[in-house]
Amino acid sequence: EVQLVESGGGLGQPGGSLRLSCAASGFSFGRFAMIWVRQAPGKGLEWLSVISASGTSTYYADSVKGRFTISRDNSKSALYLQMNSLRAEDTAVYYCAKDLDTVATMIEYWGQGTLVTVSS
C-alpha cells in the first residue's frame, strides 16, 4: 500500500523558513517523480513543484520560484520542500504526491497533508 506522510508543518514567521518532509513507503520511491501541491484555506489546489525520479530535474510554479526548493533522498525514500522568505499567502495545507512516471505526468497518490501557517 502506498503511503505518503508529510511532516514539518506548523507556525512560520513572515520572512522565515520551514522545511517540509514526506516519508514514502509501499513503492519503489526512486522510480517515480514526486510533487508538492498546496491548498490555501477555502481555495483550490495549487501545484508547486516536481522533481524527477533521479532528482536531476526540478520545476517550480512562479509563485514559489526562487523561494522554495524541492529535493529528495532516494536512499531514505524521502521528499523535502525547503521554504524560505515565507509570506502570509503561503498559509495552506501542503500535500506530497507521487507521479505515475519518472517525470511529471499525472499525480497518482496523495498524502494527508500538513498545515503551514505563516503569521507573526
Added chain:
Amino acid sequence: QSALTQEASVSGTVGQKVTLSCTGNSNNIGTYAVAWYQQISHGPPKAVMFENSLPSGIPDRFSGSKSGTTASLTISGLQPEDEAYYYCLTWDYILSAQVFGGGTKLTVL
C-alpha cells in the same frame, strides 16, 4: 487565474449523467494527458481518471475523454457519494509546470 478553466458548479440528481469540463489550449490539454481528482470535504484529493483510464478502485460510472483543448469527466448514474470538488491537472510546456483547473463543485440533489 488558472490556465485551465472549469465550471464553478454543476449539479445533478441521483442516477443522472453529468459531465464536467476542463478547457485549456494547445500548450497544455491539446498536447498532454489530463488527470482528474476528487476532493471530499477538504480531505486529500483522490485520482478518479488518468486521461481515459480508471485508477484502481474507481467505479466504472466515471469516464474521461478529450476533444482538442477540452477534457471532460463524465459520471453516469450519479451517486450521493460523488458530491465533491473535482479538479483537472495537466502539464503546460510554456509554463514548464503542471497546472490545475480552478475546480468544480459537484452537488448531488
